[in-house]
Amino acid sequence: MSGSNVWSRTREKLRLFPEVFAQCAEEAAIYGRCVAATTTSKQELKKDLCAKEFEALKTCFTNAAKKRAK
Template sequence: MSGPNVWTRSRERMRRFPDLLAQCSTEAAAYGKCVVATTTGKQELKKDLCAKEFEGLKACFVSAAKRGMK
């Protein structure tokens, strides 16, 4: 395999993904519930239907990533 390059670096970053997601389990659950609710109810799934929940999840994820860097 070749030395470190953009692929190995992004791969390295992806390795932290499960950890970071685990730190945001409540936000992830809220977003998940919002999306999953559309599979049973009458509400059709559209783009940005759960934008608010996703913003919450992403904000938490990004801050967790920043904390990890320090």
């Protein structure tokens, strides 16, 4: 079982990440603001505080990656 094919696919996905990320800049900024707002001082981020924002970012990444793959 050769792992070279796995690494090739992984490298390709990582190479495309900046392009996909650029398409989701607004969603990433909104998620980042949510995380920053909920972690002021030494407060830790708690699960699901920014779930809605994370889902929007995840959906954007998924859709951008699908468009790029075509």
